[in-house]
Amino acid sequence: MRIDVVTIFPEFFDVLDISLLGKARQSGLLDVSAHNLREYTHDRHRTVDDTPYGGGAGMVMKPEPWGEAIDELLGDATPERADASAPLVIFPSPAGEVFTQKMARELAHREHLIFGCGRYEGIDQRVFDHVATRAEVRLVSIGDYVLNGGEVAVMAMIEAIGRLIPGVVGNPESLVEESHEDGLLEYPSYTKPAEWRGLEVPPILLSGNHKAIDAWRREQQLERTRRVRPDLLRAETPEKAETAEA
Numbered sequence: 547m548r549i550d551v552v553t554i555f556p557e558f559f560d561v562l563d564i565s566l567l568g569k570a571r572q573s574g575l576l577d578v579s580a581h582n583l584r585e586y587t588h589d590r591h592r593t594v595d596d597t598p599y600g601g602g603a604g605m606v607m608k609p610e611p612w613g614e615a616i617d618e619l620l621g622d623a624t625p626e627r628a629d630a631s632a633p634l635v636i637f638p639s640p641a642g643e644v645f646t647q648k649m650a651r652e653l654a655h656r657e658h659l660i661f662g663c664g665r666y667e668g669i670d671q672r673v674f675d676h677v678a679t680r681a682e683v684r685l686v687s688i689g690d691y692v693l694n695g696g697e698v699a700v701m702a703m704i705e706a707i708g709r710l711i712p713g714v715v716g717n718p719e720s721l722v723e724e725s726h727e728d729g730l731l732e733y734p735s736y737t738k739p740a741e742w743r744g745l746e747v748p749p750i751l752l753s754g755n756h757k758a759i760d761a762w763r764r765e766q767q768l769e770r771t772r773r774v775r776p777d778l779l780r781a782e783t784p785e786k787a788e789t790a791e792a
């Protein structure tokens with residue numbers, strides 16, 4: 547997968563050279579490039595923002611640099627090429643659709659993602675409107691709160707998506723029993739020692755009875771989801787909610 551990120555802080559993404567994603571980049575599974583939006587300006591001050599039409603506080607990111615940056619990254623992409631190889635352009639925004647594990651799984655199959663990191667009060671709307679004439683555009687939110695810019699949101703999405711690419715995580719089995727993979731929160735985990743500061747590992751986990759362990763873990767998932775995220779039970783499937791509330 548190729549990932550391009552447009553930002554005024556390209557150094558923000560240097561951290562992707564470490565850990566699993568760093569290995570994925572070295573192995574060629576993941577190609578992540580950060581591009582400085584200021585490289586697409588032509589004035590002495592490398593200006594990327596200006597005052598908002600209609601007044602209001604703060605500054606808005608100018609469309610021209612964004613247009614040139616996205617043009618370069620889209621290359622010869624056209625709306626007609628609507629397959630997995632077509633680039634998808636994602637702008638993090640608190641006004642976007644919520645990023646979920648389901649979306650991460652979907653995006654892990656795309657071949658080319660372009661992320662545009664807004665700053666200030668946001669990006670001129672015409673950038674989204676124009677790019678949408680050339681490629682699929684999505685505004686995506688990582689949660690109901692506001693950040694100073696899109697970089698942190700993009701980092702979270704790259705990690706959530708990148709780890710699902712086959713070969714990035716050593717043991718694909720470890721991706722199966724995770725929170726949100728089956729619409730529930732994950733069960734609690736324990737390791738040695740069996741007793742720590744007076745706290746013991748649940749005896750069922752030491753029993754060797756894998757059928758009983760699986761049943762216990764499922765009940766733990768339902769109990770934790772019912773207690774912490776009842777909305778997940780209602781949102782997914784009514785029968786799952788019935789099971790949980792039984």
Ligand SMILES: NC(=O)c1ccno1
Pocket residue numbers: 638639640686687688689690691692693694695696699
């Ligand atoms: N909630 C978000 O995803 C976001 C992106 C930029 N600011 O907030």
